[in-house]
Amino acid sequence: LMIRPQQKKQRLQQEFLKELKRGDMVITNAGIVGTIKNLSDKLVTLEIDEGVCLKIVRSQILESANALKDAKPA
Numbered sequence: 001l002m003i004r005p006q007q008k009k010q011r012l013q014q015e016f017l018k019e020l021k022r023g024d025m026v027i028t029n030a031g032i033v034g035t036i037k038n039l040s041d042k043l044v045t046l047e048i049d050e051g052v053c054l055k056i057v058r059s060q061i062l063e064s065a066n067a068l069k070d071a072k073p074a
Contacts, residue, residue: 024066025064026064029060052073
């Protein structure tokens with residue numbers, strides 16, 4: 001009974017990672033927020049500030065942060 005919800009969550013995460021595209025704003029497992037600039041099968045290039053990019057492993061992307069795009073900085 002405990003395994004089924006974990007499998008569902010893992011399947012949803014895999015689908016999310018497959019659907020990533022340029023311009024999506026995401027949050028990594030480390031809490032870094034950035035916009036996707038380039039994608040490959042294994043790597044994602046995130047722009048975290050103007051001209052500052054990081055290459056990370058695709059599986060380290062936790063969730064979408066597109067809702068933060070519209071938020072005004074404090």
